[in-house]
Amino acid sequence: MIRWDIHGVPYSTIFNDKYFCTQNGYEESLYVSCQGNNLKQRFSELDPGIKGTFTIIETGFGTGLSFCCAWQLWQQWAPVSWMLQFISIELYPLSNDDLNRALSLWPPLLAYKQTLSAQYRPFSNGTKHFYFDNRRVHLTIVFDDVVAALKEIYQQGMVSCGADAWFLNGFSPFSNPRMWTAEVFKGMALLSRQGTTLATFTVAGFVRRGLEANGFVVERIPGYGKKKTVLIGSFSPSSIE
Numbered sequence: 305m306i307r308w309d310i311h312g313v314p315y316s317t318i319f320n321d322k323y324f325c326t327q328n329g330y331e332e333s334l335y336v337s338c339q340g341n342n343l344k345q346r347f348s349e350l351d352p353g354i355k356g357t358f359t360i361i362e363t364g365f366g367t368g369l370s371f372c373c374a375w376q377l378w379q380q381w382a383p384v385s386w387m388l389q390f391i392s393i394e395l396y397p398l399s400n401d402d403l404n405r406a407l408s409l410w411p412p413l414l415a416y417k418q419t420l421s422a423q424y425r426p427f428s429n430g431t432k433h434f435y436f437d438n439r440r441v442h443l444t445i446v447f448d449d450v451v452a453a454l455k456e457i458y459q460q461g462m463v464s465c466g467a468d469a470w471f472l473n474g475f476s477p478f479s480n481p482r483m484w485t486a487e488v489f490k491g492m493a494l495l496s497r498q499g500t501t502l503a504t505f506t507v508a509g510f511v512r513r514g515l516e517a518n519g520f521v522v523e524r525i526p527g528y529g530k531k532k533t534v535l536i537g538s539f540s541p542s543s544i545e
């Protein structure tokens with residue numbers, strides 16, 4: 305299921321696509337997922353006088369790289385009274401060895417890799433919870449197909465007031481259209497509130513239109529590496545005509 309290219313980057317033999325770019329997956333993830341959702345600024349502006357929860361939902365946990373990037377920023381910028389709730393979805397989980405090998409590419413994430421891989425196990429289905437930093441970081445992985453997983457997150461009431469941000473990370477929409485269907489965008493809308501943001505590496509027209517039809521206002525911004533543009537957006541249900 306997983307192969308490694310000559311640069312040590314993992315790619316999926318099911319989808320014939322890489323988990324992250326060859327140039328620098330760590331910087332790419334920080335740029336697209338984290339900066340695309342303006343996380344550093346939003347984390348640093350959280351009110352230290354209250355106990356709150358910041359919720360990110362991700363489609364495609366993969367190697368855990370995007371999670372580790374968000375976690376690193378959380379440690380650096382968020383007030384200690386807040387909790388990061390990171391919910392991710394994964395149908396084809398990596399083994400612990402593969403996750404370790406992939407995350408070993410990024411020296412700045414060494415401590416996060418060690419802490420994550422001490423708990424991480426791949427499951428064929430079900431919802432699993434992992435807690436880090438004295439429960440200041442709560443990772444939930446729903447091991448299921450994306451549509452069923454979004455339903456599960458909604459029906460179980462895992463997100464009380466709508467997510468704060470989305471990481472859309474499900475391989476190229478051309479190699480994996482199942483991650484980018486109308487059902488997925490509808491599920492996202494149900495789990496969003498006015499102002500929920502999103503970021504993704506894909507700018508495919510049908511993805512933009514699908515998001516827009518479900519209340520997301522999207523725009524293209526300059527991309528990372530070989531990608532000319534990437535997509536960011538925010539939820540504004542009144543934008544639907």
Ligand SMILES: C[S@@+](CC[C@H](N)C(=O)[O-])C[C@H]1O[C@@H](n2cnc3c(N)ncnc32)[C@H](O)[C@@H]1O
Nearest residue numbers: 364365366367368369370395396449450473475
């Ligand atoms: C580009 S990789 C994610 C990269 C990840 N964010 C990281 O930091 O390594 C896309 C992920 O989506 C998962 N995936 C593909 N199709 C899926 C589906 N239908 N439902 C849930 N997950 C799926 C793949 O197994 C893969 O791990």
